[in-house]
Amino acid sequence: MEKPLTGNFRADGEAVSLSEYERSGGYQGLRKALLLTPAEVTELVKKSNLRGRGGAGFATGMKWSFVPMGKDAPHPKYLVANADEMEPGTFKDRALMERDPHQLIEGMIVAAYAIEADIGYIFLRGEYERSYECLARALAEAQASNYLGHNILGSGYRFEIHLHNSAGRYICGEETALLNALEGKRAHPRTKPPFPQVSGLWGKPTIVQNVETLCNVHHIVRQGVDWFRGLSKTADGGTKLYGVSGKVKRPGLWELPMGTPMREILEDHAGGMRDGLRFRGVLPGGASTDFLVEDHLDTPMDYDSVQKAGSRLGTGTMVVLDDQTCPVGMVWNLEHFFAQESCGWCTPCWSGLAWTEKILWAMEQGTGSTRDLETLKFQTKFLAPGNTFCAFAPGAVEPLQSALKYFAEDFRRHVDEHRCPWRR
């Protein structure tokens, strides 16, 4: 099975160097792209059916096509790699950056070329210090080898990349909040429309793209649309990094064809549940996705199928709930995170999540009431998409709303028994 994203990873966990990278075909995608027009590159990506790996699954080529092009387009245009990876349960972008940093850089240059961007930023999570070192080294190498700079490989195209340290906060991963953070401001999200493609960083056209998404781009150019679509088991092109954490035998991260069934990932790759534990549910794509349960185990892990099952593919990194772990406690932990990270801009989010967290904590302490259960239900509707300013809050209540559905009995018991049945 082909693994374009992780195939080059070294066994010792160190970062792939420039020469190693070049030996395995590195920067060939870029060379090829520079022979095409930007429009042709975008067209390839469109046809490849690459969908954004940051969580929303928006078609990447389509997004690029909204960027104003040509002589009258405003400049500088920006390309931003979203390397903020803060969604609890997610650990895929870090691996890509620490182990094969040139791949992200090449992907960025090709993407930038397609939208005629002038400046790139890698918006990097502050805690990812190792990633910073790997990327900084790789950027210097790329610069020295003329993959970046004034006249890339003699093509006349000019592009530079800067590494930006974030100072924390999950909301910075939301692409418009990210722009405010990059501008050195408080990171609350921005009004859409206008979309960043038209008016983004410093008011200029900007594309924000997830690290994993970008890592695919040059492969598409180098090896073609058909090859890329052939990697996948579904209509969405390419492979996907899937991860599993929780009490499975072998937690880990694997590059597999897009659309690999959940059961195969959990059982074959992660080795199934630890001995003595039973599977109760899973967050299929990080903390802000709805729980799926036993019935859904055969769902192919692609955007549309997971959606049909009632959740979202999200980041494709799964968090498994076992039968010895309290679902209410787990949801409390999740909502604690979301309440803490709410940017505070819109009322439903800051008020609703703070209240939600308090109720869940009270339930864990044995002081929850039936009325609290009503309030929890109310909050899941109150924070529905469209009601809040951005997608943070609706994402935040996804695990809660599904937990209330699938683990209703557990919530009931917390209220009736005035204690958490899992805590002794």
Next chain:
Amino acid sequence: MTVATIFIDNAPREVNPKQNLLHVCLSLGYDLPYFCWHPALGSVGACRQCAVKQFRNEQDATGKIVMACMTPAAEGTRISIADPEVVAFRAGVIQGLMQNHPHDCPVCDEGGECHLQDMTVMTGHRQRVYSFGKRTFRNQYLGPLVNHEMNRCIQCQRCVRFYREYAGGHDLNAFHLRDSIFYGRHEDGVLESEFSGNLVEICPTGVFTDATLKHHYSRKWDLQMAPSICVHCGLGCNITAGERYGTLRRVVNRYNHEVNGYFLCDRGRFGYEFVESSLRIRHPLVDGKPATRSEALERFGAVLRKGAVIGVGSPRASLESNFALRALAGPDHFFAGVPDEESRLISAMVRILRDGPARSPSLDEVEHSDAVFVLGEDLTNVAPIMALRLRQSVRQAPMRLAAGLHIPEWLDHAVRETVQDAKGPLFIASPYATKLDDIATATYHASPDDLARLGFAIAHAIDATAPEVIALSPELETMAAKIAAALRGAQHPLVVAGASCRNRGVIEAAGQIAWALCKVGSPASLSFTMPECNSFGLALMEAPPLSEALRTVRSEPVSTLIVLENDLFRRAPANEVTSLLRGVQHLIVLDHLGNPTTDAAELVLPAGTFAESDGTLVNNEGRAQRFFQVLNPSTDVQESWRWLHEVSVAAGSKSMERWEDLDDLTATIAKEIAAFGALPKVAPPRSAVGKIAREPSRYSGRTAMLANISVHEPRPPQDPDSSLAFSMESGPGPVPSSLIPFFWAPGWNSVQAVNKFQSEIGGALRGGDPGVRLIEPSRESVWQYFSAIPPAFKSRSGEWLLIPVFHIFGSEELSRHAQGISQLLPRPYLALNPAEASLVGAKAGGRIKILIEDSQFELEIMLRADLPRGVAGLPAGLPPFDGIQLPLFCKLASVGTEFSARGVL
């Protein structure tokens, strides 16, 4: 205006498609709750309170919730306000907002005029479900004007949006995140913005409240209120004054689309406290001793019988009072109580506006200018609301960029993020750096003469037939060309100047630029600031200046001088004033605060302030505006014109006999002075309108508040001059916009009730904005370019040109005596360029000796690198220098040395 049809709960409605749904719903009179949106600040979609259901088409029965403030009112839009799901959502938002709110309405200053209260009732949220702890904050000391109570915060973002984004302040911010954002300063301290008081009205709940009101608190519903005009600068912002128990309690903004819109400056909002100052004169004084009303009148009559009288009027007194004095003394013996130079400058400004083609814009028009040149003015300190308006004007040109991306103007943050730091052309040429410089395209700091030269050069660059400035430096040539090009290229260019530099060249140069623009076919406007609230009105009376009074006293037998609401010691050097006073046997002064002039008077009559008076003021635009009495004084205080009328009638004069009330008086003025022909139209006559209550219908204690004096309910005082009644009872019929005593509508107890009085939200008041313009540009072009261009300023060795430096708190006479503001006055200082300071061996913070004419002072040094060479600055209007008429040359010496005959050292 194009009109779109939208459907609100299935009813077709015609709306302005350039606006958002919240704006149009409110304009149509719907009660749709909101918090973060403000008509002047636009939409940011933060609070989520204005939710409505939007449907794709007639068949769509599900719909989706959208924020009305974030959704354009596009043709065919279908929404529901009443849909049960969205009604429940809106109640949910209030429930969320109230989660951390302390529910402390009974002890909250905002209670009874709280937008949060109103909206809570409007959404129907009445049951508290939340039972956990609330987040609490430590409050900050923000200075003597604004009080801070953070626990009441609902995180609507309005305060920081107003303070930072709208008003350009930097020291207030949002800190932290989630449900515990703190809005305040980095550390305790006085808010730096001159517009901080607007937080009181911008904040929809009781976080920021009026700290001055706290000293004599009263609920809004218990205030007796009246429409009034701010007396603290020449812009004439409209205010609502509130009274209880005979004392003035506070001032809030009174919306006038053309003038002040939604905002006041801090001088205007908090200056009112002078009315209750300890210097207040409440009873007549005869020979320095308290006297009864009849004693005073008797003395007045006796003095009048003794011989000829001259009257000195005042730019801070109403037209009516000035006119009454003019009538009493006779037009030949009535003098404008302003220094000669100022009088000449103001007359020049009036002439330029009247004789030339350039029109004086309203402040709303100022805001919509797309290229501005400010010549010689420190607007933030002289005409603060104009500065605030100009802060918005620089957004006009960049807004076109956003429009090109189809971002509507009201989508505030989207516009700001797209436009970023781009600003339209604003050029400031002033003697020293001003607070508006931060948004200026370019600035030029120079002596007044050099400023004038730049101005004339710009005019010449616009129209080559305007006289050329000889020997202009190449840099100034370039700058002039750049400014000229920006003004010529604009759709609505504006030139701003005024009398602050006390330089005629500056004023003429400003006129020259505007005229040159008009000549080349540009619709230029020309705005002059005015030093005082009725400078313009007094100028229209065309009375000779103060020195003429002295001449008259010297050349004619004059026995009595009557001074109207004027401290002559601020108008001329003390020796001149003294010789004027010595030239007469009797000095009669009508004023409201004790000052050196009242101290010298034989008879002092307690004049009403704006709060106790009715009258008319003419603002810098030339707009006559009426203010109405809010307070019925229990003392002898009354309008100056009424005192004068009474005396003259008692003395048997026929001329004033017919003045039964204010309407008679204004009619007389209109008849006698052509410039005031429109005066009776400023507000409808009393006969034309039924009674209008000054007291809200919930006014409490009417029968009990004076029970400690008498248990009989007293008859409410009668107002002889206006339709406004000192009572709770109103007649039927709508209230004319100029007479609205306060904004209130059912369900709308806060200041935001103004929504219900506007023809369109953020637009004109229904029935038109108050005020009548008395001056329009001449239609026939008989004007001619000025040709007297001053030579370049040369600094003199051993002498410094002393110019006034303006302070929002301190330079104005009355507000200085307001209790809150008095804590914020600058200490007297001398400002010098560091290079100049080193010439006299002075260091920052050190002291220096200064010789002005023949008086010596010792002063603290303030180094200002922005001051031009050869120039020194003195705080304007601040004692002990308030009588010195700047600019003039002074000498400096370091402390300890003596002034030599030749000057320094």
Next chain:
Amino acid sequence: MLTAEERREIEIKLADYPNKQAMSIESMLIVQRHRGWVSDESLGDLSELLGLSVADLDGVATFYNLIRRRPVGRHVAMVCDSVSCWIMGGERIRDRLCSRLDTTLGETTADGRFTLLPIVCLGACDHAPAMMIDGKLYEDLDEQRLDEVVARYK
């Protein structure tokens, strides 16, 4: 006063952005790398250097959790409190750490050796529970390994 080194690092990074506002976060991080935290005095210095008000900077500083406005100990241990670590016994690790160092999250040990802070998901979920000390990631923690790791920091 900012040190020459701090100024130099800030100058270098300034070149990455079109204006100084964009440096507000990075400049505070630079100061913090040198001093462990950002004091009021540093805020004042940065305010002067970048032409931003202290309130501007503090508004930003208090938004982001990685900018510390209080002094810290010699070492900063950040314990992941997010979902995967929670499932894998993160609370036990946290409690152990607190009791061993005799302090609580958000506090500094009396001897100034450690400051303990909670942190959100460190992207090490397949090796939970995890924590980070002075920027170095420690994974697959149990009580014994925790003790070993902590002992390395004096």
